[in-house]
Amino acid sequence: MKRDFEPKITAFCCEHSGLPSADMAVESEFVYPEGVNIIKIPCSGKVEAIHIMRALEEGDGVAIFACHKEACQFLRGNLRTEAKVTYISKILREIGIEKERVQMYFLAPSNGVKFARTLRVFYKNLKDLGPNAGRKEL
Amino acid sequence: MKREVSKIGIFIYDCESKLKNVLSISEVCSKLEGLGFVCFESPASHFNEAMSDFEKYLKDNEMLKVVIAGCDSRSKEQIFKNSLKKVGLSPYWVNFVNLNEAIGYKEKKKATEKAINLVTQAAKWIEMQEIIGTQKVLLNQKVLVLGGGIAGIETALTLTEGGLDVILIEETSHLGGGAVAVENLKGLVKSKIEALVNEKKVRVINSSHLVDLDGHVGRFTARVEGEQKLIFEVGAVVVATGNELILPIQELDESSGSLAIGQKDLENRLSLSKDVPQRVCFLIDLVDEDLKISTQVLLKQALAVKEKFGSDVICLCRDLKVSFDGGEKLYEKAQEAGVLFFKYTKKPKIAFSDEIVKTSLINEDYPHEKLVFESDLLVVNEKIMPGRGSNALAESLSVDLDSKGFFQSDNVKLLPTFSSRRGIFFVGGCRLPQNINETLSEARATAAEIFSFLSKEEIELDLTSAKIDSDKCILCLTCIRTCPHRAIVVDQEEETAKVIPLACQSCGICVSECPVVAIELPLYTNAQIIGQLNDVVGEAG
Ligand code: SF4
Ligand code: SF4
Numbered sequence: 085m086k087r088d089f090e091p092k093i094t095a096f097c098c099e100h101s102g103l104p105s106a107d108m109a110v111e112s113e114f115v116y117p118e119g120v121n122i123i124k125i126p127c128s129g130k131v132e133a134i135h136i137m138r139a140l141e142e143g144d145g146v147a148i149f150a151c152h153k154e155a156c157q158f159l160r161g162n163l164r165t166e167a168k169v170t171y172i173s174k175i176l177r178e179i180g181i182e183k184e185r186v187q188m189y190f191l192a193p194s195n196g197v198k199f200a201r202t203l204r205v206f207y208k209n210l211k212d213l214g215p216n217a218g219r220k221e222l
Numbered sequence: 223m224k225r226e227v228s229k230i231g232i233f234i235y236d237c238e239s240k241l242k243n244v245l246s247i248s249e250v251c252s253k254l255e256g257l258g259f260v261c262f263e264s265p266a267s268h269f270n271e272a273m274s275d276f277e278k279y280l281k282d283n284e285m286l287k288v289v290i291a292g293c294d295s296r297s298k299e300q301i302f303k304n305s306l307k308k309v310g311l312s313p314y315w316v317n318f319v320n321l322n323e324a325i326g327y328k329e330k331k332k333a334t335e336k337a338i339n340l341v342t343q344a345a346k347w348i349e350m351q352e353i354i355g356t357q358k359v360l361l362n363q364k365v366l367v368l369g370g371g372i373a374g375i376e377t378a379l380t381l382t383e384g385g386l387d388v389i390l391i392e393e394t395s396h397l398g399g400g401a402v403a404v405e406n407l408k409g410l411v412k413s414k415i416e417a418l419v420n421e422k423k424v425r426v427i428n429s430s431h432l433v434d435l436d437g438h439v440g441r442f443t444a445r446v447e448g449e450q451k452l453i454f455e456v457g458a459v460v461v462a463t464g465n466e467l468i469l470p471i472q473e474l475d476e477s478s479g480s481l482a483i484g485q486k487d488l489e490n491r492l493s494l495s496k497d498v499p500q501r502v503c504f505l506i507d508l509v510d511e512d513l514k515i516s517t518q519v520l521l522k523q524a525l526a527v528k529e530k531f532g533s534d535v536i537c538l539c540r541d542l543k544v545s546f547d548g549g550e551k552l553y554e555k556a557q558e559a560g561v562l563f564f565k566y567t568k569k570p571k572i573a574f575s576d577e578i579v580k581t582s583l584i585n586e587d588y589p590h591e592k593l594v595f596e597s598d599l600l601v602v603n604e605k606i607m608p609g610r611g612s613n614a615l616a617e618s619l620s621v622d623l624d625s626k627g628f629f630q631s632d633n634v635k636l637l638p639t640f641s642s643r644r645g646i647f648f649v650g651g652c653r654l655p656q657n658i659n660e661t662l663s664e665a666r667a668t669a670a671e672i673f674s675f676l677s678k679e680e681i682e683l684d685l686t687s688a689k690i691d692s693d694k695c696i697l698c699l700t701c702i703r704t705c706p707h708r709a710i711v712v713d714q715e716e717e718t719a720k721v722i723p724l725a726c727q728s729c730g731i732c733v734s735e736c737p738v739v740a741i742e743l744p745l746y747t748n749a750q751i752i753g754q755l756n757d758v759v760g761e762a763g
Pocket of ligand 2: 701
């Protein structure tokens, strides 16, 4: 299994920027890695710490796609999430999981290219990190 | 939970055989049938055919909930929802899958697996979807407009065209706002004011201001003070308090007299054909460097002064922004006419003495050299400031100001005049410095938006808003503080926080902030989201 390790990524996509970008990426065939599970949420501010932790139990990395900082549909929802991500990276450090496994990215509503590129880079980084020790079935 | 999967229909369609080439739709279908869902594969190859297939499918099968999987289904959501409505299915009991997500997979087997995964996830999500209730709400059909400038007047007039009553509050003793001071707008403003005062549906109250706003969209209570104290019940509030212009020169004093004027003053002089002196120096970009409008006005005025009065015209600017329509041409024309342009990076020095303005700056080409210009008139672009009292007003409205102190729109991608609170709008210069045409169209668009939700006295509201479990709530007030739309209030009697459905925009921020997990968003429950995480491994892991 370790030999050809394929990182599993959960991507939380806010309905206002992440999701349209994801749709655009697949429509325009901007290739992003297999094994990405896209989960739609109304605003990145809806992502809870528990969702991120649970996603880490099931996979190797979590990406949160939010609107650009000044352009959050719901004003500051993205900033709250950013604070949450910082908080989570602290917990992760304590339990010995690389904090790089949780990333937050800011996107414009239809930036399929960036969406795909970001995920490709994230995928590669995860591949370098190796399988997530905190993952359930490992 | 009792599973009634047989009542969940799965409808899969292809576009121009895009999917067929990469995955096996029939395999997806048989797998889902195996899980107990009713699956239908549309043989259509075009969206329109798929649509009629879908309608037939709905008629033939007694479905409760549906998953629609295709290659562009999310963008076609509304069309599908409309046909669901026709057969009486709830638009909330449908979920969409974009199978394009599976297309990138190299192997057919993996792509098919991914597709199965996607559809199953969507089906599980919709399976958990509770029914969305509705609630009747009464709306107050009056609108409060703050500000009697051109933006406020135009909004009020358009609202009355739609049949709504308007209360217009003006701080000063007269209507017209900043536009009355602009010569070539006077006529327009006058006719608008006339129309307004003759309109029976509008009540104008001068010399007054808002002190407090309570309630929420559809039911605001506004306290107004001025010559008398008044209380109004309104359904929406429009802020049109405009902005102010100041000359951004610290050196101004008694002796400077009218040696330095703003672009707007010059505009008035030009349209009144008043005299302009022999030597004119324009100095722009002292402030608001990101505004194109100052360059636009500069070029127009410099050329006009040169052509009409034959003055010596010198223009000092940090950055000429000629990207507006015809800008490049205008610049060339001004140069040909003999207008001189100089660039500065360090702010020029200005000195007034004996009816003369001296402006000195560093020569950009020879930095050790100083350039000094003497002129009889200095024209600068005014700094546009938020209207006086914006701070206090923002506070009584519980809305935000941007970093420069203007009213902050909620989302520039939607109608820019939406504020963060539903039912409150910012129109005109109080939100963004703009020209008259922009203001007028913004006013009309906003009035139309208000009309679209206040045109009925009573509406039936779908309760997709956040829900607070009063048994769990410990009244810590976190949600009230974090809700960006002020949609949560304290219910004193029940001792719980309560969401106002009409004001809630279903963003879910309160849900993730509540420390005791007392809040749930009906269309995005925790169980639904966590269910999505489990599935990934369950199927494909
Ligand atoms: S979901 Fe919560 S935070 Fe968002 S608008 Fe509604 S009440 Fe406010
Ligand atoms: S955050 Fe939760 S516990 Fe606190 S007031 Fe709101 S609903 Fe009640």
